[in-house]
Amino acid sequence: MSSLITRVRLKQIEQLIEKGKRLDERGLGDYREIKIEQGVIEKAEGSARVLLGKTEVLVGVKVETGTPFPDTPNDGVLTVNAELVPLASPSFEPGPPDENSIELARIVDRGIRESKAIDTEKLVIEAGKKVFVVFVDIYVLNHDGNLIDASALAAVAALRNTKMPNYEVKDGEVKIKQGYTSLPMKDQPITVTLGKINGKLIVDPWLEEEQVMDARISMAINDKGNICAIQKGGMGYFTPQQILEASKIVQEKVAELRKKMDW
């Protein structure tokens, strides 16, 4: 997921971070400006557009009827997919999803699934036979770093905005009625990603920092402040102490974001 950047620039970013500063004048623990807009796609049951600095992600939620998985007959189905759209970056190419987009989708999926954000039991129409399937499609429109946090935020914002069609069951057939109800939600997980550059942890790495950083760690935190998903990425490593430090920073940032967004 990289584009070219000069060695001089790489060095500059490293040296600044050594001094506790960043190229875009943020502190090491600061997010870029976050803007969330809900309901941007009328034809989708739910949608949200998130701007994280220049990173832009659009999430559309479609709700359809389908069959439940045989091992979970009493739960609706959640499917998360991510598209790294070629217009978002010169490094994205058309074609089937690559490992980066699959990883992105699976990290977002895990945050929503493990925190039980959607009350899937309420999505059952007929146990074992018919349930609602919630499709969360992540569309990356502009890549300027930290797609994970932007996508996770947009996905939850879109789910909070999702309206399900009213329905009735007549002679075993599902009839869609007029009107909508909100998608039943139980939690609002927030994912925070930290990058590691020269042994220092930075919040919300942007594109150029992503190319300097040794490794990243993303943690999803639920309403109660418990950890519900983690993913380490990148070629580098973390010491056990850095992991515990990261967990503390993430908790602080999540509290801050929750307050800001009133989730």
Add this chain to the structure above:
Amino acid sequence: MSEKPEKLIDKKGFRLDGRKPDELRPIKIEVGILSNADGSAYIEQGKNKILAAAFGPKEMHPKHLSLPDRMVLRCRYHMAPFSVQERKSPAPSRREVELSKVIRESLEPSVFVEYYPRTGVDIFIEVLQADGGTRCASITAASLALADAGIPMRDLVVACAAGKVENTVVLDLMDTEDKVGSADVPLAFMPNLNAVTLLQMDGILTPEEFEKAVNLAMEGCKKIYTLQKEALKTKYIAIQQEEEVEE
């Protein structure tokens, strides 16, 4: 479908397979068992049976993927169709694509990639039978395959999971515990460098439980590390003895 057990931990504190919370499953490791690979390893951890092979350093195919300043590591984690209860399609699933990526990233920090510019190493992992914790066992085996291929490394990478079952933090989850339990934390570690190279989690843990799980997983890693080194030595001691006989 396997039946859902009522209790994962009994009154005496023993788990389904009779283990204590901080006990590993029986582990058997062999190095150098595939004659066509440059390096290979086989691991059995509980009912997991996993083969790993490394090929290289060699010229990259396709060539344009090679890098001028380092070796490229490629990794494929794959599950055999018969490795699980219900047949798994042999086509790579999204889970396998993600695991291939995180396994590769867990091994990369251990390899001196800068020693072999413009080359590549392919790591192939085949899960012959899966019983929970396959990504960790795969990393343990794949790291040995790299070492067996003679690729310069900073340390062996060893992996082990910890998790939460019935409000207890336990080590090395087996399949049922992973599915029915409330959290799973796979972790890969280079003991000599005190470096965590893979960390994932799913489920729900309080920050305190998470810290406990990370520490427990690292303890497990250190125990497996001893077995890993032993397995590597066993192969090369055998070769040494053969050569002495020839002389």
